[in-house]
Amino acid sequence: MTASGHHAHADQALIELRQARKRYNIGQPNEAEILHGIDLRVAHGEFLALIGPSGSGKSTLLNVLGLLEPLSDGAYALQGQAVQGLEDQALTLLRRRALGFVFQFHHLLPAFTALENVTLPALMTEGRVSAAAREQARALLDAVGLAGAMDK
Ligand SMILES: Nc1ncnc2c1ncn2[C@@H]1O[C@H](COP(=O)(O)OP(=O)(O)OP(=O)(O)O)[C@@H](O)[C@H]1O
Ligand SMILES: [Mg+2]
Structure with a gap:
């Protein structure tokens, strides 16, 4: 990937994380850092499997990528759009436009076919x-x- 800005669209990643950190319970005795500075670039059309032991942070990372949880530190761009600082409503619209989620425990509405x-x-x-x-x-x-x- 070039950093020059030329051919910005062709080079644009679908997902780009830089030094992404996620901490829970910040400032409390049980503070824990789950994501320790992740760099990740996913291209359009790329298929990716995320594997790791239980508790290693897979769901945490997916929640961040799915705009369900904010990062504690670092940068996330989705389709070239920086996600930090977006209001809740903008996040919701971006999520609706750009993301699909199949949850581990499915959330189908039982009253509907x-x-x-x-x-x-x-x-x-x-x-x-x-x-x-x-x-x-x-x-x-x-x-x-x-x-x-x-x-x-
Ligand atoms: N909301 C939260 N508050 C505090 N700690 C959390 C929170 N969510 C997850 N954690 C902790 O973050 C760590 C990673 O959890 P995560 O659910 O991301 O793991 P996982 O890789 O998806 O595991 P599994 O394979 O069991 O689904 C665990 O230690 C978990 O207890
Ligand atoms: Mg999980």
């Missing part, structure tokens, strides 16, 4: 579920083998 759960992001983005959004949701469920469970 599978298809309705998948169309929820479209509902929140556009205020309605268009026919195109519904078709896309059907295709996504079909792609993961859930074609038969859409209305469950």
Whole structure:
């Protein structure tokens, strides 16, 4: 990666962390640093697996990358946008636009069908579920083998 600023878009990382630190309970006796200065660059289209022992900080890092937790120190840029100092609402909009999260413990809404759960992001983005959004949701469920469970 160049630091010159030329070809900024082609060089732009999807995710870029510099010296990222995360501490919990700052200033208290049980203060703990979980992320110890992480440098990470993820390119557009790159697939990444994060592995490590239980308690090593994988979820902490994903919560930071997913804009659910702020860093204690260091810098995070998502799609070239510096994340530090963004207001809560801006973080929410960026999260909605740029991120998808599949949680370890899934958070499907039990009163809705599978298809309705998948169309929820479209509902929140556009205020309605268009026919195109519904078709896309059907295709996504079909792609993961859930074609038969859409209305469950
Ligand atoms: N909100 C919090 N407050 C204080 N400590 C926390 C908090 N969240 C996580 N920790 C601590 O940070 C460390 C890393 O936790 P984390 O959940 O990121 O690990 P993990 O690698 O995802 O583990 P697992 O494989 O079990 O999911 C643990 O010691 C945990 O107790
Ligand atoms: Mg975890």
